[in-house]
Amino acid sequence: MKRSIKQSEELIPRGPFDSTLHFLRRPYDFVNTVCSRTGGNMFETRLLLRRTVCLRGEAAAEMFYDKARMSRDGAMPEPVRATLTGKGGVQGLDGERHLRRKEMFVSLLTQERVEALGEKFEKMWLAQLPAWTRESQVIFYEALHPILAEAVCDWAGVPLPAEERIKRTRDLVLLFDRAAALGLGHFRARRARSRSEAWLARVIKDARDRRLVPPAESALAVIAAHRDEDGALLSPRIAAVELLNVLRPTVATSVYITLLAHALHSFPDVAPTPASDRSELGRFVQEVRRFYPFFPAVAARSRKDFRWRNVRFPAGRRFLLDLHATNTDPHLWNEPEIVNPDRFRKEDFSAFALIPQGGGDVSKNHRCPGETVVLEVMERSLRMLLCEMEYRLPAQDLRIDRSRMPALPGSKIILEDIRRSERSLKET
Ligand code: HEM
Secondary structure: OHHHHHHHHOOOOEOOOOOHHHHHHOOOOHHHHHHHHHOOOEEEEEEOOEEEEEEOOHHHHHHHOOOOOEEOOOOOOHHHHHHHHOOOOHHHOOHHHHHHHHHHHHHHOOHHHHHHHHHHHHHHHHHHHHHHHHOOEEEHHHHHHHHHHHHHHHHHOOOOOHHHHHHHHHHHHHHHHOOOOOOHHHHHHHHHHHHHHHHHHHHHHHHHOOOOOOOOOOHHHHHHHOEOOOOOEOOHHHHHHHHHHHHHHHHHHHHHHHHHHHHHHHOOOOOOOOOOOHHHHHHHHHHHHHHOOOOOEEEEEEOOOEEEOOEEEOOOOEEEEEHHHHHOOOOOOOOOOOOOHHHHHOOOOOOOOOOEOEOOOOOOOOOOOOHHHHHHHHHHHHHHHHHHEEEEOOOOOOOEEOOOOOOEEOOOOEEEEEEEOHHHHHHO
């Protein structure tokens, strides 16, 4: 028996001994680079010295999301949990505990509530537009942060007093923008998490003690009242982690909106126009989510020995599924390197093919519950850029920096000569 395990383990090609630095330098290209050297869609290496099987592709994604095989408990590396996701939240839960916590997120994000968030976001963008028209230049990525932070806090029932707006927004941005930075940047993200959790733990206590009465359907009210399967309320710190799981990624949608503006400028032949209908806008949004890198990979740990593709894996092995490599896998996508929104005229993609926000079934597995929010906010942003404002992109660095996580154009999209569009002024 032992012999067969050894033999089958030898079927996995070995990558470099420890790939932490290689991964951090080229997070979106690392798995593809090693796979093209070793052949196939799977290899083993070490990340932060821990043995890790790296995977890409639809079949690998399906295997990765099999809950009988995989656990999430402690799977993400500590630096990610200390900044981006926090500790004790839904991302690291398994089984019944995960399902119950996940249900809470899904219940917060009904179609009606998602539209309400989209409306707030659009209103705040329009309110900000006159200030942009007075600036000689606006760095679009940075200008989106206060709009998204104010919209999502208001929607979630979280008070954001004027004197705290700048620092709370800056901390929310540090959590996703500097989580993967090396040195001081990463340290700043850790500090931002401590401050943000302390702030929101106080807000949770205020809601429980009725010093604050948020609307019943708001994220704050629902998370403050949530009970795990043992009947206990979440501790204020864990409730704060879950509230941050709503606020932080909504502000992170600024990355996708910046990439939308990049795509509009870079691929005019396939970009929608002010006359485009909703389904055309939707296809462009999907293609941007497929084509551009954002969240590089997700991690899990095998809960038992199992065999897959003739390879036997031991319990406790870490697995890393490359999301971007799957979204651009030539076995799945025709000419994946070409921006072609029309590929989304076909509607029967499996739940493991387009996975920029994870794969599988959202209510049963760890797939992101915020996809509807992202689609809503991106579609509205596209309409704003096409129909509500006019602007120019001056000469700037438009190259996507793939060594950065999240990847962004070098200049983060500089806009000039911003004006309210004539057409929209006539309509109002
Ligand atoms: C900004 C764009 C976003 C990206 C790229 C993104 C990406 C992801 C990814 C890759 C995962 C992990 C999936 C897995 O572990 O299998 C995830 C999980 C999650 N996301 Fe998002 N997300 C985004 C926006 C949002 C929004 C707007 C929300 C909430 C309003 C949200 C809430 C969550 C939560 C709560 C989880 C944990 C789910 C679980 O473990 O069951 N995300 N997201």
